[in-house]
Amino acid sequence: MQAVAGTAVGAGVGTGDGAAPLAPRARFGPALGAVYRAQLSRARVARIPLLFVATFQSVGIMVLLRGVVDSGDPARSVVSGSSVLVVAFVALNLLAQYFGQLRAGGGLDHYATLPVPPAAVVLGAAAAYASFTVPGTIVTAVTGCVLFQLPMAHLWVLAAVIPLAGAALAGLGAALGLLAPRPELATLCGQLGMSAALLLGVLPAARMPEVLGWARDLLPSTYGVEALSRSFDPHPDWLVVAADLGVCAAVGVLSLAVATWAYRRAATR
Amino acid sequence: MPVCAVRDLVKTYPATRGRRGAAQAPAVRANDGITLDVRRGEIFGLLGPNGAGKSTLVRQLTGLLRPDSGSIAVLGHDLVRHPERAARLLGYLGQESTALDEMTVALAVETTGRLRGLGAREARAERDAVIGELGLTDLTGRALKQLSGGQRRLACFATALIGERPLLVLDEPTTGMDPVARRAVWAAVDRRRAERGVTVMLVTHNVLEAESVLDRVAVIDRGRVIACDTPGGLKEMVSEEVRLELVWRDRPPLDVPEVAALAAAAHTSGRRWTLRLPADRARTAVAAVTSGPAFAALDDFTLATPSLEDVYLALGGRAEGLVKA
Numbered sequence: 001m002q003a004v005a006g007t008a009v010g011a012g013v014g015t016g017d018g019a020a021p022l023a024p025r026a027r028f029g030p031a032l033g034a035v036y037r038a039q040l041s042r043a044r045v046a047r048i049p050l051l052f053v054a055t056f057q058s059v060g061i062m063v064l065l066r067g068v069v070d071s072g073d074p075a076r077s078v079v080s081g082s083s084v085l086v087v088a089f090v091a092l093n094l095l096a097q098y099f100g101q102l103r104a105g106g107g108l109d110h111y112a113t114l115p116v117p118p119a120a121v122v123l124g125a126a127a128a129y130a131s132f133t134v135p136g137t138i139v140t141a142v143t144g145c146v147l148f149q150l151p152m153a154h155l156w157v158l159a160a161v162i163p164l165a166g167a168a169l170a171g172l173g174a175a176l177g178l179l180a181p182r183p184e185l186a187t188l189c190g191q192l193g194m195s196a197a198l199l200l201g202v203l204p205a206a207r208m209p210e211v212l213g214w215a216r217d218l219l220p221s222t223y224g225v226e227a228l229s230r231s232f233d234p235h236p237d238w239l240v241v242a243a244d245l246g247v248c249a250a251v252g253v254l255s256l257a258v259a260t261w262a263y264r265r266a267a268t269r
Numbered sequence: 270m271p272v273c274a275v276r277d278l279v280k281t282y283p284a285t286r287g288r289r290g291a292a293q294a295p296a297v298r299a300n301d302g303i304t305l306d307v308r309r310g311e312i313f314g315l316l317g318p319n320g321a322g323k324s325t326l327v328r329q330l331t332g333l334l335r336p337d338s339g340s341i342a343v344l345g346h347d348l349v350r351h352p353e354r355a356a357r358l359l360g361y362l363g364q365e366s367t368a369l370d371e372m373t374v375a376l377a378v379e380t381t382g383r384l385r386g387l388g389a390r391e392a393r394a395e396r397d398a399v400i401g402e403l404g405l406t407d408l409t410g411r412a413l414k415q416l417s418g419g420q421r422r423l424a425c426f427a428t429a430l431i432g433e434r435p436l437l438v439l440d441e442p443t444t445g446m447d448p449v450a451r452r453a454v455w456a457a458v459d460r461r462r463a464e465r466g467v468t469v470m471l472v473t474h475n476v477l478e479a480e481s482v483l484d485r486v487a488v489i490d491r492g493r494v495i496a497c498d499t500p501g502g503l504k505e506m507v508s509e510e511v512r513l514e515l516v517w518r519d520r521p522p523l524d525v526p527e528v529a530a531l532a533a534a535a536h537t538s539g540r541r542w543t544l545r546l547p548a549d550r551a552r553t554a555v556a557a558v559t560s561g562p563a564f565a566a567l568d569d570f571t572l573a574t575p576s577l578e579d580v581y582l583a584l585g586g587r588a589e590g591l592v593k594a
Contacts, residue, residue, distance in 0.1 A: 018345055019344060019345025019346050020344035020345055020346070020358070020435065022346075022354055022357040022358060023357045023358070023385070023386055023432070023434065024357070024386045025357065025386060026383065026384050026385065026386045027386075030383060030388075030389070031383065031384055033383075034379075034380050034383035034384055035380070035384070037376075037380070038372055038376055038377075038380040041372060041373070041376055042371035042372050101367070102367060102368060105365055105367035106363065106364070106365035106367060107365060107366075107367030107368035108368070109328075109333055109361075109363045109365060109368075110363065110365075110366075110367075110368035110369065110381075110428075111368060111384070112332075112333055112356075113331050113332070113333065113355065113356050113361040113363070114356050114381065114384040114385055115353075115356040115357045115384075115385065115386055116356075116384040267333075268332070268333060268334075268335070268352065
């Protein structure tokens with residue numbers, strides 16, 4: 001025993017009751033970085049075709065609505081809704097699928113038997129999927145601005161919209177994937193969430209029935225859409241934009257916390 | 270003090286309600302009072318057919334499952350009370366590779382090292398060392414899912430080795446591997462045992478592997494340890510018996526009285542009969558089937574000293590599910 005303690009895990013922590021020292025835990029920051037890097041790399045292999053699908057879907061919707069919607073307010077919500085839809089597709093839909101399959105296939109065991117903080121696994125995967133939406137969202141927003149002659153001066157606001165809406169939707173996607181009792185249900189929930197983001201985000205809010213308006217207010221992606229939409233004003237009200245983004249951030253923190261709890265629950269059955 | 274001490278471990282999977290079209294599954298007592306000790310530096314095996322409760326046992330050792338009752342101590346730590354400590358005490362190779370499938374071999378090994386607490390430089394250095402040791406250097410840039418089953422298994426084994434732990438828990442590590450890969454696995458295990466006193470707990474249903482690599486083996490059947498000893502010690506239990514295998518060309522010549530007498534004791538699998546007999550009776554039986562009309566109907570026969578499979582059967586285990594390869 002003493003020899004095991006001395007040779008194998010020199011840097012470990014003793015517990016004082018004659019037990020062997022424990023090897024150190026992986027610290028949160030480096031673990032998050034390692035998961036993020038690994039997830040980005042596997043998403044690059046497995047998800048590039050899907051990213052094209054997400055972008056084409058959003059651009060296609062804008063082209064279709066080009067004939068129906070005049071420029072002005074409706075155009076703004078079409079462009080911002082389509083841009084945030086890319087985030088919803090990848091962060092919500094694909095991440096729900098990923099965690100659903102990982103859980104069903106026993107893949108969580110790998111992480112659960114490593115001394116890594118659960119939050120690092122969930123946040124690393126969520127961050128990787130969210131950053132994977134960056135090119136598609138930018139392409140969609142720029143294409144939309146060209147199609148509907150909207151000003152691109154404040155598109156930099158995407159730098160806040162993507163991570164914050166990404167956090168909210170990725171957290172939701174991860175939680176759905178980890179909580180769904182079967183992977184097919186996780187996929188279904190992800191698809192439904194994305195459809196909701198599509199319908200409630202792209203269609204102008206003013207023309208919606210009241211019930212749909214409430215549903216729209218409940219969906220976290222709405223606040224990302226609103227923030228982006230407001231930034232097309234020649235003189236945006238930055239306070240309202242910041243408030244919208246604040247809602248995204250709050251939902252993001254909440255949903256990622258729920259996802260981390262769901263991960264713990266799923267990892268130790 | 271043993272590296273791993275398990276006492277009266279019980280784990281029952283609850284009954285599942287039947288859905289439409291699916292039958293209701295009753296509760297399964299997967300571990301039914303398991304007690305065993307693993308000593309330092311040992312390669313300790315859990316041998317039994319699929320469904321015997323081996324994986325359930327190791328999933329409790331690794332903190333993935335909580336036992337209903339009983340105790341588990343690994344290197345002096347109570348893992349029933351502190352299951353999260355398992356990750357800091359042992360390296361685990363499970364049966365699934367889903368989490369790693371889309372990563373390259375190099376990234377899977379390095380990431381696992383990082384998550385086992387290694388620094389960036391350490392993880393890269395250990396990654397290269399482990400990959401070189403297992404002969405995976407040519408495959409470092411390939412994604413795991415592009416590899417053959419045996420290669421993928423070897424890459425997963427590499428992830429279990431990085432970030433050295435004093436105890437390795439390996440659930441059927443060599444499944445699907447060719448002999449070269451198997452040798453790499455056992456050489457890597459032996460090196461760690463000789464250099465650092467690493468202890469290995471191994472799940473297998475492969476009888477030949479169990480006989481050749483294990484120091485001690487616990488034979489598990491229906492959630493219980495039915496025997497625990499060295500492979501040699503276990504075989505002593507049935508040493509007065511030999512195993513006679515007869516393969517008939519077409520159908521057994523039951524009109525020959527000697528063959529008809531053997532039929533009752535034979536375990537039949539297609540055209541193959543397996544018999545466990547005292548040595549003198551086996552000699553008589555061989556003489557009978559290698560002459561006259563019985564010999565004309567005989568395709569092949571073998572006479573062998575008992576294996577762990579015979580031990581398992583002699584102890585009352587079910588034969589199906591053990592592999593001889």
